[in-house]
Amino acid sequence: DAGITQSPRHKVTETGTPVTLRCHQTENHRYMYWYRQDPGHGLRLIHYSYGVKDTDKGEVSDGYSVSRSKTEDFLLTLESATSSQTSVYFCAIGGQETQYFGPGTRLLVL
């Protein structure tokens, strides 16, 4: 594994509550990514970061925000969770050649 941890690994929450997922890396990579994985859709990019305080939107960014105050941490926040955000969330690090993925967080929004 490329030194990527995600927390929590599993979470159950209720509609309308805010949720924050954390990705932590020990590899000092500049780029970090958040994806969601749903049946029939593969992985889709939510947001990515190209440095401390530098972030940009991906394909499915609505309803999500991110923050990166340190190189090693990239936070994903669901501002007001909805049932459609039930998914498996993966963090990745890397650059223009390849990416390394974390173990994932399973989120269930009731």
Place this chain on the structure above:
Amino acid sequence: KQEVTQIPAALSVPEGENLVLNCSFTDSAIYNLQWFRQDPGKGLTSLLLIQSSQREQTSGRLNASLDKSSGRSTLYIAASQPGDSATYLCAVRADSGSARQLTFGSGTQLTVLP
């Protein structure tokens, strides 16, 4: 917008068979293409990466090919084993943009029967 398709969605073969997984993409302006393996409940593990200028890459029993002009890649697995059972994902990396974003297919779920 890049679209990546993997066919079939699921495949079941007896142990020892050689097999081919297919990946197609709509925009040939790619930087590279990567094949990943995903075990149930786990993250993704990179298997092979092919640069846009390359035609194929090999690692052990795995061989991946790339035909950029036709928008196709194949992953060939020789002498399949039950331990090869997993979901295989194809992803293409954009040829532009600072992050060179990855676009994934939805995967092929492979089961190798003992």
